[in-house]
Every structure is written in C-alpha cells, then in structure tokens.
Amino acid sequence: MKFQGKLFLWLAAFILAMAIVYGVWSHEAVGTTALFMSFGLTVMIGFYLAFTARRADTGAMDREDADVADDAGELGFFSPHSWQPLALASGGAIFFLAIIFGWWLAYFSAPIILVGLFGWVFEYYRGESRTQ
Secondary structure, three states: OHHHHHHHHHHHHHHHHHHHHHHHHHOOHHHHHHHHHHHHHHHHHHHHHHHHHOOOOOOHHHOOOOOHHHHOOOOOOOOOOOOHHHHHHHHHHHHHHHHHHOHHHHHHHHHHHHHHHHHHHOOOOOOOOOOO
8 A cells, every 4th residue: 555655645746746837837727726626636545545554464566576466365345236326326317417407307316316325335234133
C-alpha cells in the first residue's frame, strides 16, 4: 500500500502543477476549479493510503524481491448470482430519467432503489447466530 499512496501523492503534485499552469494560461474558472478539486480528491486518497499503509502488513507490491505469485490468494467473497445490482441500476436509470422528463419520475424510482439496496445489504443475512 505504500506504493499506491506514493503514486497518488505524486499524481496530486502533477495535478496541482497542471491546475496552476492551466489557470494562469486559460483564465477559465470552471476548468481551473475542476483541476483544483481533482487535486484535493487525489490528496485525500493518497493520504488515506499512506496513512493506512503504516498499520497494514507489507504487501508483495511493497517488496523489491517479490514475485507475481506472492500476491496470489483469496481476494474476498463475491456473490455468484445476485439480482440486486440489476434493481439498483434500473432504479438509478429511472431516477436519472427524472432529471430529463420531470421530477415526478423520481417517486417511482425511489422504491426500486430502496428494495435493491435493502436486498443487497441483507442478501446473506440469516438471522442472529446463537453460539452457546
């Protein structure tokens, strides 16, 4: 994680330099503001990664003598068949259509989004486990 933190902080320095150059040469407020906001977001990500790298174990990416196989292993649990992303995408699409056709359409998308979100959060919930 140390490498990712340094990468984002170097990217933030580059974006800051480009924001200053763009602001001086273009005299355009929207692009300059967007670049400075990109700088801020990149600094936040870089600081978070650099800060958590101190607490996390050293990964294979941070070692000079590491092989590709050293990073192999289980990455986490991914649901093999879930209908919840489809519900969230449908509700989100209807909500963004509300921006075009009228805000009344958002009332129809809210239940679809809530059902999809609730289903996704509690997809594998089977009740309280009772260990005695």
